[in-house]
Amino acid sequence: MLSPLKIMACLFMLVLGDIFVVPDTAMATYADPMDNRVDSLLSLMTLEEKVGQMTNIGLMAVCKGDFWEGRDTIEIDSAKLRRLLLDHHVGSVQNMGKYPPAPAEWRQLIGAVQQVALQESRLRIPVLYGIDGVHGANYTAGSVLFPQQIATAATWDPAFAETAARVTAYEIRAAGIPWNYSPVLDVCKQPLWGRIFETFGEDTYLTQQMGAAMVRGMQGDDVADPHHVAACLKHFAGYGMAYNGKDRSPVYLPERWLRQYIFPPFQAAIDAGALTVMINSGSVNGIPSHIDYHLITEVLKGEMNFQGFTISDWSDIMNLVEAHQVAADEREAVKLSVLAGLDMCMEPYDESFAVHLVQLVKDGEVPMSRIDDAVRRILKVKFQLGLFENPLPPPSLYPAVGSAASVAESYQAALACLTLLKNEAAVLPLPKKANVLVTGAAANSLNYLNGGWSRTWSGRETAYNDEEKQTIFEAIQAKLGSEQVSFVPGTTYTEEVDIAAAVTAAQAADYLVVCLGEQPATEKPSDIDDLSMPQAQLDLVRALAQTGKPIILVLVEGRPRLIREIEPLANGILLAYVPGQEGGRAIAEVLFGDTNPSGKLPYTYPRYSGSIWAYDHLRSDERDQNFGYDGFNPQYEFGFGLSYTTFAYADLRFLPDTVVTGEEVLEVRVTVTNTGKRAGQEVVQLYTSDLVASISPAVKQLRRFAKIALAPGASQEVRFSLAAKDLAFVNQHNQWVTEPGAFTVTIGPLKKTFVWQP
Numbered sequence: 001m002l003s004p005l006k007i008m009a010c011l012f013m014l015v016l017g018d019i020f021v022v023p024d025t026a027m028a029t030y031a032d033p034m035d036n037r038v039d040s041l042l043s044l045m046t047l048e049e050k051v052g053q054m055t056n057i058g059l060m061a062v063c064k065g066d067f068w069e070g071r072d073t074i075e076i077d078s079a080k081l082r083r084l085l086l087d088h089h090v091g092s093v094q095n096m097g098k099y100p101p102a103p104a105e106w107r108q109l110i111g112a113v114q115q116v117a118l119q120e121s122r123l124r125i126p127v128l129y130g131i132d133g134v135h136g137a138n139y140t141a142g143s144v145l146f147p148q149q150i151a152t153a154a155t156w157d158p159a160f161a162e163t164a165a166r167v168t169a170y171e172i173r174a175a176g177i178p179w180n181y182s183p184v185l186d187v188c189k190q191p192l193w194g195r196i197f198e199t200f201g202e203d204t205y206l207t208q209q210m211g212a213a214m215v216r217g218m219q220g221d222d223v224a225d226p227h228h229v230a231a232c233l234k235h236f237a238g239y240g241m242a243y244n245g246k247d248r249s250p251v252y253l254p255e256r257w258l259r260q261y262i263f264p265p266f267q268a269a270i271d272a273g274a275l276t277v278m279i280n281s282g283s284v285n286g287i288p289s290h291i292d293y294h295l296i297t298e299v300l301k302g303e304m305n306f307q308g309f310t311i312s313d314w315s316d317i318m319n320l321v322e323a324h325q326v327a328a329d330e331r332e333a334v335k336l337s338v339l340a341g342l343d344m345c346m347e348p349y350d351e352s353f354a355v356h357l358v359q360l361v362k363d364g365e366v367p368m369s370r371i372d373d374a375v376r377r378i379l380k381v382k383f384q385l386g387l388f389e390n391p392l393p394p395p396s397l398y399p400a401v402g403s404a405a406s407v408a409e410s411y412q413a414a415l416a417c418l419t420l421l422k423n424e425a426a427v428l429p430l431p432k433k434a435n436v437l438v439t440g441a442a443a444n445s446l447n448y449l450n451g452g453w454s455r456t457w458s459g460r461e462t463a464y465n466d467e468e469k470q471t472i473f474e475a476i477q478a479k480l481g482s483e484q485v486s487f488v489p490g491t492t493y494t495e496e497v498d499i500a501a502a503v504t505a506a507q508a509a510d511y512l513v514v515c516l517g518e519q520p521a522t523e524k525p526s527d528i529d530d531l532s533m534p535q536a537q538l539d540l541v542r543a544l545a546q547t548g549k550p551i552i553l554v555l556v557e558g559r560p561r562l563i564r565e566i567e568p569l570a571n572g573i574l575l576a577y578v579p580g581q582e583g584g585r586a587i588a589e590v591l592f593g594d595t596n597p598s599g600k601l602p603y604t605y606p607r608y609s610g611s612i613w614a615y616d617h618l619r620s621d622e623r624d625q626n627f628g629y630d631g632f633n634p635q636y637e638f639g640f641g642l643s644y645t646t647f648a649y650a651d652l653r654f655l656p657d658t659v660v661t662g663e664e665v666l667e668v669r670v671t672v673t674n675t676g677k678r679a680g681q682e683v684v685q686l687y688t689s690d691l692v693a694s695i696s697p698a699v700k701q702l703r704r705f706a707k708i709a710l711a712p713g714a715s716q717e718v719r720f721s722l723a724a725k726d727l728a729f730v731n732q733h734n735q736w737v738t739e740p741g742a743f744t745v746t747i748g749p750l751k752k753t754f755v756w757q758p
């Protein structure tokens with residue numbers, strides 16, 4: 001207990017605006033001294049102050065007038081701000097999405113919020129401001145926009161994920177913001193879902209490696225360092241697996257499956273130190289995740305040992321009433337979610353969550369112990385971030401926002417993601433002396449390259465584009481000279497503009513670079529009913545094919561839109577995903593051979609909308625109409641991607657050779673040779689297949705990968721180690737097991753089998 005004298009001493013320090021330190025070593029009961037600080041502060045708090053810490057409101061709730069009205073400006077309404085921060089003790093504010101303020105304007109906004117919290121609130125607890133900086137500090141003018149996560153996954157090099165997250169953290173913190181709602185760790189095996197571009201694709205292991213790298217980059221070794229921010233893993237759990245492919249729609253997954261495919265990336269990121277987790281807005285097996293005690297409390301905070309705090313997704317308390325129909329009213333929804341383990345509620349518009357929760361505690365329906373647990377977790381993150389000591393680090397710490405070095409990092413990542421899917425008769429790289437028509441909806445748009453969450457939430461607003469950046473057309477023009485390069489739009493995303501004009505222009509060109517793709521969108525606006533590339537875009541390719549000129553398709557798309565019908569009409573196909581601000585330059589660089597492409601698919605590219613399987617499907621999925629096993633026939637397989645050179649695989653060897661016992665480690669060696677005439681990079685992928693198991697095993701599972709660079713003619717022996725736990729799966733009792741028996745290792749075209757025994 002604090003004596004009245006000590007309370008006086010604490011308050012005196014607070015009034016001075018000093019660092020919040022409780023000088024009471026007698027209180028120390030925890031191994032981590034930070035926990036003592038948390039408890040000391042908690043012991044001073046009223047119920048209302050505690051519940052306020054659990055409340056996260058939107059910037060719109062503290063602004064003058066209608067937030068969305070007008071352009072390029074918002075003004076903090078000090079009466080609204082004071083009411084929420086002082087009367088309702090709100091401890092967290094979030095987001096933007098309307099326009100991108102410059103760092104200095106951001107700091108003013110955040111400063112105004114912190115000033116009320118730090119100088120006028122009773123306990124001077126700093127506000128925790130959160131934002132979606134999902135591919136760079138995307139809501140800050142002048143920041144570097146990196147490739148979206150799906151493109152980063154296609155690099156198969158976690159160093160790019162780590163670098164992007166490090167720069168993002170720096171540039172977010174430069175705006176005075178210490179908390180980022182990133183990374184997205186949803187494994188997605190449903191290509192219709194409009195948020196695939198925000199994920200690392202369909203594989204659990206690749207997502208694990210990339211996600212942990214992002215947490216390392218974002219939080220650094222010490223998250224209190226003012227160049228780092230707290231990560232927020234989202235969306236726990238299963239959000240990317242909607243049954244009908246629509247955003248925020250139901251997911252049906254056996255727990256066995258959740259454990260094997262969905263949880264591991266979250267576990268890896270938690271082990272890497274991630275401080276916060278956002279809950280899935282949808283339902284899994286009919287249970288909305290926000291009220292799932294088993295998921296949040298037993299699994300996440302229990303088994304997975306997550307010590308940070310959980311936050312709801314946007315307005316998801318009200319969604320429990322309106323969309324999910326599991327609560328009669330908001331009060332009941334608040335009760336269910338907090339009892340399930342939710343620590344902070346993202347209610348962008350008002351303080352209703354706090355009002356209900358205070359009453360629920362007073363009425364004895366939510367125990368104070370649950371509130372204390374939530375607030376401890378939240379305060380601890382605020383202490384860990386150093387917010388009490390340094391709520392708004394000085395701008396002088398951030399001289400490098402938008403620096404040339406960071407732009408170069410984004411450019412390198414964009415180059416590394418580009419995935420060559422077809423190169424008939426080595427049509428690519430194109431000669432620089434050629435005349436080129438650049439056409440298509442994505443040909444002359446920065447917005448298509450950047451995708452959603454770019455300067456605005458939707459990413460569609462052109463007014464905030466960084467005009468000095470190059471679209472695909474502009475980059476090709478810059479490379480070849482304007483006389484050689486023409487541009488005709490041909491279509492928009494879904495409508496014809498001037499296909500006939502494109503055909504006419506094609507007559508004068510040697511090559512047609514046709515840039516198809518998806519307009520930027522995220523969340524519900526990204527829902528589609530048909531995975532096919534929109535008809536107008538297919539029509540453009542068909543019309544151009546009539547000219548007989550070689551066609552190079554460049555696909556700028558968040559998800560794999562079906563191209564089956566036009567694929568035979570194209571001589572070359574380059575998949576660019578959503579490569580970010582430097583994507584135009586990178587595409588030109590690869591098309592004209594200055595860089596050799598090295599990206600590989602992070603998902604299975606489907607051929608038919610009625611044939612959707614991930615690479616790690618079951619053998620029974622492959623059965624065809626003739627009762628054979630040829631039913632798996634995607635357009636392109638997971639892990640696929642060509643190069644301007646060729647690679648040969650040889651000498652797949654094991655140590656020990658054929659039998660591995662207990663904890664013994666199997667070393668796998670393979671030699672890769674660059675058999676072509678150009679230097680290139682290859683992603684060496686190791687898959688295992690369990691030949692017989694008590695649960696039908698996946699045909700293969702990615703276990704290891706390494707991206708290597710080889711000069712022409714050069715060889716490299718690549719070594720991987722596998723242990724019994726790398727062969728494990730979740731059995732019918734929801735337990736991880738490795739069952740004895742034979743396993744095949746596949747690397748490139750080579751296969752070799754060994755036996756594992758306990």
Ligand code: BGC
Nearest residue numbers: 095132181234281313314523
């Ligand atoms: C999205 C989250 C995002 C949050 C805050 C939600 O609608 O699902 O990914 O972090 O909004 O913007």
